[in-house]
Amino acid sequence: MNRVMVKYLIDIGLLITFILSFITGIIKFPGFLRFLRTSLIIPMNWISLIHDWSGIILGVLVLAHIMLNWKWIVTMTRLHLGRTKE
Numbered sequence: 001m002n003r004v005m006v007k008y009l010i011d012i013g014l015l016i017t018f019i020l021s022f023i024t025g026i027i028k029f030p031g032f033l034r035f036l037r038t039s040l041i042i043p044m045n046w047i048s049l050i051h052d053w054s055g056i057i058l059g060v061l062v063l064a065h066i067m068l069n070w071k072w073i074v075t076m077t078r079l080h081l082g083r084t085k086e
Contacts, residue, residue: 014062014065017058028044028051
């Protein structure tokens with residue numbers, strides 16, 4: 001698998017885990033379900049489990065994303081700070 005495909009798959013994973021973490025975080029927000037006057041089909045302990053694991057996976061994928069793009073990050077930082085490679 002080439003580097004571009006790995007980056008693409010990591011980005012898709014970032015999107016999926018972000019959405020899961022975001023939605024479950026909103027559901028877990030105190031008073032949210034009372035505000036909507038609704039209850040859950042999925043038990044709250046499953047929501048917490050999904051939220052926790054998606055957050056951990058999101059963190060790992062962010063680190064992988066930064067590692068794969070490190071050269072670009074350094075280049076852009078130098079460019080914006082006015083420093084060139086010596």
